[in-house]
Amino acid sequence: MKKALRYLLITLGVIVVLVGLAAAFIAFRGVPKGEAKKIDLKVEATPARVAQGQRLAAMLCNSCHMDPNTGKLTGRKMDEVPQFGAIYSKNITQDPEHGIGKWTDGEIAYLLRTGIKPDGTFLPIMAKLAHTSDEDLYSVIAFLRSNHTWVTADNTRQPATEYSFLAKFITNAGFIKPSAYPTAAIPNPDTTNQVAWGRYIALNQLECYACHSKDFTKNDYNNPEKSAGFFGGGNKMQGMDGKDIYTLNLTMDEETGIGKWSEEDFVKALKYGQVPHGPALRIPMIPYTPLTDNEAKAIFAYLQSIPKIKNQVERK
Ligand code: HEC
Numbered sequence: 329m330k331k332a333l334r335y336l337l338i339t340l341g342v343i344v345v346l347v348g349l350a351a352a353f354i355a356f357r358g359v360p361k362g363e364a365k366k367i368d369l370k371v372e373a374t375p376a377r378v379a380q381g382q383r384l385a386a387m388l389c390n391s392c393h394m395d396p397n398t399g400k401l402t403g404r405k406m407d408e409v410p411q412f413g414a415i416y417s418k419n420i421t422q423d424p425e426h427g428i429g430k431w432t433d434g435e436i437a438y439l440l441r442t443g444i445k446p447d448g449t450f451l452p453i454m455a456k457l458a459h460t461s462d463e464d465l466y467s468v469i470a471f472l473r474s475n476h477t478w479v480t481a482d483n484t485r486q487p488a489t490e491y492s493f494l495a496k497f498i499t500n501a502g503f504i505k506p507s508a509y510p511t512a513a514i515p516n517p518d519t520t521n522q523v524a525w526g527r528y529i530a531l532n533q534l535e536c537y538a539c540h541s542k543d544f545t546k547n548d549y550n551n552p553e554k555s556a557g558f559f560g561g562g563n564k565m566q567g568m569d570g571k572d573i574y575t576l577n578l579t580m581d582e583e584t585g586i587g588k589w590s591e592e593d594f595v596k597a598l599k600y601g602q603v604p605h606g607p608a609l610r611i612p613m614i615p616y617t618p619l620t621d622n623e624a625k626a627i628f629a630y631l632q633s634i635p636k637i638k639n640q641v642e643r644k
């Protein structure tokens with residue numbers, strides 16, 4: 329009996345030491361680094377690409393990089409994710425010193441696809457356009473190079489980000505990790521097939537499922553349909569007032585999802601934040617105003633094609 333207790337204590341002691349060492353290692357190592365491959369790319373800035381890029385930036389970049397004080401993508405402190413540390417999104421205007429004026433198209437493409445900067449730094453809290461079409465990616469780059477006021481040079485400088493232990497832990501444990509740079513061309517969706525078009529927008533382009541499934545850490549970013557509670561909502565986020573806010577069930581379950589909504593109800597909710605029952609939708613759900621009605625309807629058609637999930641999420 330005494331012997332058993334001794335072994336137990338020794339085992340516990342060893343575990344405590346190992347956990348301590350692992351924690352010290354993670355704290356010291358920080359967010360792991362990757363390696364940026366050189367991508368040979370020169371994006372031709374056609375007016376169509378600049379226009380599409382602006383629409384995508386409005387829905388994919390502004391929420392984190394737009395500073396209301398400058399009216400430009402000069403970055404800001406990201407108070408909505410305090411658990412990950414003191415995070416500052418960066419100045420991505422064309423300023424050569426404080427923005428991304430000196431980056432090549434290939435460097436921007438590599439970061440947007442994978443999350444890895446030219447110097448190998450991995451950015452865990454960043455949009456990843458890992459599965460968007462090449463054309464959409466080029467459109468974002470063309471827009472960043474355009475003379476639109478959001479992106480023309482501004483010398484605002486943001487402080488360096490300091491990641492919390494939690495951020496270091498989840499990146500070291502591989503819950504959030506760089507995506508692979510695609511090895512084959514990614515075509516635009518077939519817009520004559522409404523469900524395929526909606527699937528592309530909801531999964532590959534605007535990643536609705538990433539917020540609207542059960543938990544960020546249980547999403548499968550390479551096979552979105554395998555994410556836990558796919559589109560069933562209940563993912564905990566933080567609202568503007570610092571209080572918890574839960575994403576809602578977007579499956580067609582009649583009781584707990586949006587199964588009783590009309591197509592028109594859905595378009596209104598998505599583009600303007602107005603829902604049939606209850607107050608307007610709040611941040612972090614943004615009004616996707618730049619979407620055309622046909623795009624919004626395509627998303628609705630796609631949501632009608634996926635399995636229903638019974639999951640009641642209360643709006644608080
Ligand atoms: C969820 C918030 C978020 C979204 C959405 C987002 N970013 Fe970022 N971005 C960040 C943060 C935070 C950093 C800096 C992280 C750090 O310092 O570790 C960053 C850094 C960058 C950088 C590197 C800048 C530098 O000088 O190091 C570029 C380029 C960039 N973002 C472009 C974009 C583009 C283009 C979009 C839209 C397609 C976008 N980001 C969407 C949060 C975001």
Ligand code: HEC
Pocket residue numbers: 530534535536537539540565573574575576577578585586594597598603608609610611612613614616627643644
């Ligand atoms: C950054 C996370 C995030 C993303 C991305 C996101 N949503 Fe949301 N969404 C939310 C949150 C949070 C709510 C709940 C807001 C509230 O309670 O006020 C919500 C609510 C909704 C609702 C209202 C549902 C209801 O029952 O009232 C709809 C519809 C919706 N989102 C559709 C979408 C679609 C379509 C996309 C992709 C184009 C999307 N969302 C992307 C976070 C997100």
